[in-house]
């Protein structure tokens with residue numbers, strides 16, 4: 001399972017949890033403006049493009065991004081959509097984009113969500129594999145900037161592009177069903193409940209937090225969708241960088257997966273391998289890992305973004321405890 005969210009204070013934040021039972025070997029990867037992107041179905045590599053920072057598995061010098069932002073403030077993440085994702089065969093009357101290059105294809109060329117909408121309308125998402133070793137990942141995507149948020153789902157009946165008014169995404173079922181299920185929770189509130197149970201029966205609010213009683217807390221993707229939507233949409237924080245980043249990690253912390261609670265095969269557990277929080281305005285990629293709760297960060301603007309070679313930072317996975325005595 002995975003969960004993604006957006007958050008707006010003074011700046012615009014975008015991030016995700018990556019929940020899985022093993023790591024593909026991830027690095028915080030910056031693609032500078034002159035890295036030559038040879039998109040699979042295109043003859044010409046663009047001379048220059050927007051710089052990108054995000055989490056990727058680098059294979060043969062190619063950044064296979066899981067989630068990333070570009071220098072213009074647009075962010076995008078791929079989340080499992082197993083059993084529903086169906087990609088098309090290449091066609092001649094549209095721009096064909098292989099599913100593994102969808103994130104860099106959008107982020108290298110689009111400055112805004114508005115531009116991305118335009119690009120998406122002429123695109124065909126194809127089932128082209130990166131290589132024999134990497135079959136197509138079955139994903140759907142969240143794409144956002146400060147102006148709004150989209151979900152893109154490629155299914156048996158074609159490519160769907162949805163406006164996402166809550167700015168969160170998890171996994172199955174398809175996005176319209178996730179949104180529909182929020183109807184079930186419309187009476188929840190961060191405030192204490194009013195007793196409307198029945199006339200003449202006196203009931204007490206014996207605990208704080210009872211306004212959200214009934215909000216799901218299990219790890220299924222439908223439950224995480226409701227949980228994180230409630231948390232994010234009621235979230236309040238100061239708008240400084242530290243307050244915003246801290247609050248963002250708390251939002252995604254509401255759907256954190258602890259080892260032992262989600263068994264995917266005998267003795268194998270899905271856990272939150274990492275959580276990311278990108279300041280899309282400043283180009284900073286913050287992250288924590290399952291073992292390391294210290295927030296670490298890579299700032300794209302501290303690098304020379306006009307080069308041609310990928311800039312790669314290892315994930316710092318070892319906890320750094322600050323003893324005070």
Ligand SMILES: C[C@H](CCC(=O)NCCS(=O)(=O)O)[C@H]1CC[C@H]2[C@@H]3[C@H](O)C[C@@H]4C[C@H](O)CC[C@]4(C)[C@H]3C[C@H](O)[C@]12C
Pocket residue numbers: 001002018019020024057064065066078079080081082100129130134135136137138139171172221
């Ligand atoms: C496993 C990851 C998704 C995690 C997730 O959503 N878990 C939920 C599990 S579930 O709902 O309960 O099934 C996905 C997200 C991005 C994916 C990677 C990216 O798409 C980039 C390449 C794409 C290649 O086709 C396959 C390898 C790969 C390197 C992918 C491996 C894997 O499928 C990743 C890492």
